[in-house]
Amino acid sequence: MHVEGTILRGRDFDPVRGRVVVEDGEIAAVEEADVDSTDIVLPAFVNAHTHIGDSIAKEAGAGLSLDDLVAPPDGLKHRLLRAASHEEKVEAMRRSLHLMEETGTATCIEFREGGVSGVDAIREAANGLDIDPVVLGRETADAMRVSDGFGASGARDAEFGDLREATREAGKLFGIHAGERDPHDITPALDFEPDFLVHMVHPESDHYDRVESEEVPIVVCPRSNLVTGVGVPPVREWVERTTVALGTDNVMLNSPSMFREMEFASKLADVSAEAVLRMATVNGAEIAGLNYGVVEEGRPAKLLVLDGDSDNLAGVKDPVRAVVRRAGHADVKRVVL
Known part of the structure; x- marks a missing residue:
């Protein structure tokens, strides 16, 4: 499986366009690509x-x-x-x-x-x-x-x-x-x-x-x-x-x-x-001694996908700031645990 959109990658949450590829419950790859999705993908x-x-x-x-x-x-x-x-x-x-x-x-x-x-x-x-x-x-x-x-x-x-x-x-x-x-x-x-x-x-x-x-x-x-x-x-x-x-x-x-x-x-x-x-x-x-909390290859796939085209998030210029200060339950599109 994979999820697409703006990915908040790594410990600094660098926003990149692309997809997160998940295999057997693990992040197999974070691929930069020109994707159509407006979703925002971040660690759970x-x-x-x-x-x-x-x-x-x-x-x-x-x-x-x-x-x-x-x-x-x-x-x-x-x-x-x-x-x-x-x-x-x-x-x-x-x-x-x-x-x-x-x-x-x-x-x-x-x-x-x-x-x-x-x-x-x-x-x-x-x-x-x-x-x-x-x-x-x-x-x-x-x-x-x-x-x-x-x-x-x-x-x-x-x-x-x-x-x-x-x-x-x-x-x-x-x-x-x-x-x-x-x-x-x-x-x-x-x-x-x-x-x-x-x-x-x-x-x-x-x-x-x-x-x-x-x-x-x-x-x-x-x-x-x-x-x-x-x-x-x-x-x-x-x-x-x-x-x-x-x-x-x-x-x-x-x-x-x-x-x-x-x-x-x-x-x-x-x-x-x-x-x-x-x-x-x-x-x-x-x-807690857990290996997740970051979107990067080799980590367990614990992901949160937000609808970047919701009425609340549409038009956001800074996705990290939007996640922290604006997003909420209504913007959740998918949870991958």
Whole structure:
């Protein structure tokens, strides 16, 4: 099979006219050619931080503080999760995963509450879908062992030293929330030598230096941070220091749409459209240890095709900027996963 149009090729998303040839699930070639198609072809998205279980409680908890909303063990989301049946949680997660798939997301890095049963629930929810979530268990070492790693809530919430060591020994991912409401949990989070940090809204100067010197990737979730009232992350400063990826965070607070997250981040921060698109694709893929997020030969064929002749995109002069700041669900023509 092949797809044609304006291809956003490589890590810099150089727009070239031509076709992407796919064989056995892999990009066999990116051919420059004079093609008739007005489509825009780009890598599928990687949503680098989600809490999909919150799909049972969309738009719940208006006006509550961050702690009242999500702090374990008795924040609103945790109470609602305990009250919901297994079937309710699986169906709600399945619908969010389906939405992500339809809007061009190949995977998400999911911080999955509920121990082993929580990991089992999202695997059940994803069964039969083409989106393949990277699941980080929470709460127990057993949840880490049956998943792709461990997603820690934050250094102030518990002592994660033994879990960090167990995750390292298992060769799996360890991510942790840090700096969401204040700077005080950033240093202890860095002391765990995590594979990535989430949020980092309130760094101090020594945190910038340490993150850069230790090459710790960061996942930012600016829409979520704004909604919970903790501020917004210093995106430009982090992009200058380290690898930065985008996540949509709690489905309770925000749609898991990478289109919306990219547009918000791009209009919030003084960074290029190319940098934001890397944050939504290859940077998250590399954090998760995946080989996609780039349209180039030899990569897995995880592609998003947009209708460049839609009412929204017709007449676009800069396709990368258009993808980041303008495109949406209605422009999706095809998702190749």
